[in-house]
Amino acid sequence: MLGEFVVMQKEEFARMLRILISEEIEAQIGPLKAVIAIKQKDACDAIGITDDTARNRVNQGKVTTLQRDGSRLVYFQLTELPGLKPRFRSQRKK
Numbered sequence: 001m002l003g004e005f006v007v008m009q010k011e012e013f014a015r016m017l018r019i020l021i022s023e024e025i026e027a028q029i030g031p032l033k034a035v036i037a038i039k040q041k042d043a044c045d046a047i048g049i050t051d052d053t054a055r056n057r058v059n060q061g062k063v064t065t066l067q068r069d070g071s072r073l074v075y076f077q078l079t080e081l082p083g084l085k086p087r088f089r090s091q092r093k094k
Contacts, residue, residue, distance in 0.1 A: 032078075033077065033078035033079045034077060034078075034079055035077075036077070036078045037066050037075040037076065037077055037078070038075065038076055038078065038081075039073060039074070039075055040054055040065070040073070040074040040075065040076060043076050043081060043084060044084070047081065047084050047085060047086065048086050049084060049085075049086050053084075053086075054074075054076075054084055057083060057084060058074075062083050063076065063080045063083035063084060064077075064080060065080075
């Protein structure tokens with residue numbers, strides 16, 4: 001009977017639950033990321049970067065885009081979004 005229960009801190013339980021939910025969501029949605037696209041402006045707004053930053057990363061070859069013929073709109077596959085995440089600079093020690 002004692003082996004059926006586990007005692008842990010609330011914070012540890014919440015962390016483990018977040019990991020489990022993230023893994024389950026990724027397993028369900030993961031294959032769809034390759035076929036779902038988002039506009040550059042929407043991707044930038046969601047991630048918190050500027051359009052210029054996104055264009056620079058595309059020009060540097062760090063991320064690839066999808067584009068419709070004859071359209072100026074740029075689309076990213078959801079699988080490319082991690083390459084757009086903002087970079088945080090470390091604060092200088094004084």
